Amino acid sequence: AQSVSQHNHHVILSEAASLELGCNYSYGGTVNLFWYVQYPGQHLQLLLKYFSGDPLVKGIKGFEAEFIKSKFSFNLRKPSVQWSDTAEYFCAVNAGLYNQGGKLIFGQGTELSVKP
Amino acid sequence: NAGVTQTPKFRVLKTGQSMTLLCAQDMNHEYMYWYRQDPGMGLRLIHYSVGEGTTAKGEVPDGYNVSRLKKQNFLLGLESAAPSQTSVYFCASSYRDNFYGYTFGSGTRLTVV
Numbered sequence: 001a002q003s004v005s006q007h008n009h010h011v012i013l014s015e016a017a018s019l020e021l022g023c024n025y026s027y028g029g030t031v032n033l034f035w036y037v038q039y040p041g042q043h044l045q046l047l048l049k050y051f052s053g054d055p056l057v058k059g060i061k062g063f064e065a066e067f068i069k070s071k072f073s074f075n076l077r078k079p080s081v082q083w084s085d086t087a088e089y090f091c092a093v094n095a096g097l098y099n100q101g102g103k104l105i106f107g108q109g110t111e112l113s114v115k116p
Numbered sequence: 117n118a119g120v121t122q123t124p125k126f127r128v129l130k131t132g133q134s135m136t137l138l139c140a141q142d143m144n145h146e147y148m149y150w151y152r153q154d155p156g157m158g159l160r161l162i163h164y165s166v167g168e169g170t171t172a173k174g175e176v177p178d179g180y181n182v183s184r185l186k187k188q189n190f191l192l193g194l195e196s197a198a199p200s201q202t203s204v205y206f207c208a209s210s211y212r213d214n215f216y217g218y219t220f221g222s223g224t225r226l227t228v229v
Contacts, residue, residue: 004158006158009156032214034217036217042222043206043220043221043222043223044159044206044208044218044220045220046216046217046218049215049217051215090158090159094214102147102166102210102212102213102214103149103161103164103174104149104161104214104218105161106151106158106159106160107158108156108157108158109156109158
């Protein structure tokens, strides 16, 4: 069965620090990868996605992620975080063509707290 | 505004009571999903539907039932609520190829006492 692991449960940074959140998945075939963000009290919103092509994908609000197939990883990065980036971040994967129903498997989430 | 609408937003149930959560989308999405969100466990799929009249079990289906009689609506039922079902429930929908990812509803916070 597919699974997604986010190893950082809670990350605390100061403003302007760089961010990298880890995401690893277990599936050997074609995958589609996503990062979602959930601001306090809100629903999940799509940050960025990878389907194919350039493994470095750019999303909204200055976020980017790199797909490294050999490491089964899709880490999220931002060069300089802001207080407004305080939120919970979820990595998600589906198994592409062979996953009927487009089901996303989510990681446990990483809570990011940015100190002003 | 187009999107996914969940009702109700909050609910408190007593153990053994039943209720139905409603999810409605106006984007003509084929696929719809119900997830529950619990601290430290991310989102776990309860049930999903790939089209009108179809439903399928997800990762944690026990204690829940669903129906999709119309393409735009996806109902989640709790027949006999238990404290373990205290959670935040999110509905989501997507196009068949999921290229744009999910569109999520704003969630239903359910407490079972």
